[in-house]
Amino acid sequence: MTERRLISSGSKFEDQIGYSRAVVIGDDIWVSGTTGYDYATMTIQPDVVAQCDQTFRNIAAALDQAGARLDDVVRVLFIVPDRADWEPCWPVVKRYLGRAKPASTLIHAGLQTDAMKIEIEVTARRRG
Template sequence: MTISDDLVSQTEQCLKNIKDTLEKADASLANVVRVTYILPNADDFKQCWPVLKKYFGDIRPAATMINAGLADNKMKIEIEVTALKP
């Protein structure tokens, strides 16, 4: 298992993982009602917007961005979602 040094790549991978996990539960990103973004450097969050728009598009979950340390110094973002299945 490897982790990219690039924040945008890490954001993309997080959302791919979330999308895949939701699909395994017969859900989708459209079912996401809340998302929490955790970044060690809050100023970096603006770099994530193109990827977030790509995955969430018109989906508008409640969102929080937290500036905090992560478990591994290589990690530049962690994303947690809550989804409600129909």
């Protein structure tokens, strides 16, 4: 039977709510919706572009713990409350996912707090 491994970022939300930053089963990795919090300081920048960049760094850290990279991402879901905030993030998205070119979906919806301007969820598959 394939082992199920749980990865934590150290975010207080994971413990308070009861979820993992990522779940790894075999070569498949599911990374939870991730926002732009700097988990070391539990702060978040007010700018959506800065949040997008920090979000990808948070995701990359989870993938690294799973033995994967952003180039292994096969699916991505972006959640942005304000449509106007999406286009400024495009260069950041391309910088982090431009080689992987995963299947992608964008939805507009409210997030847990008004301070959160973007949330990103990814699925990755380690390459053999």
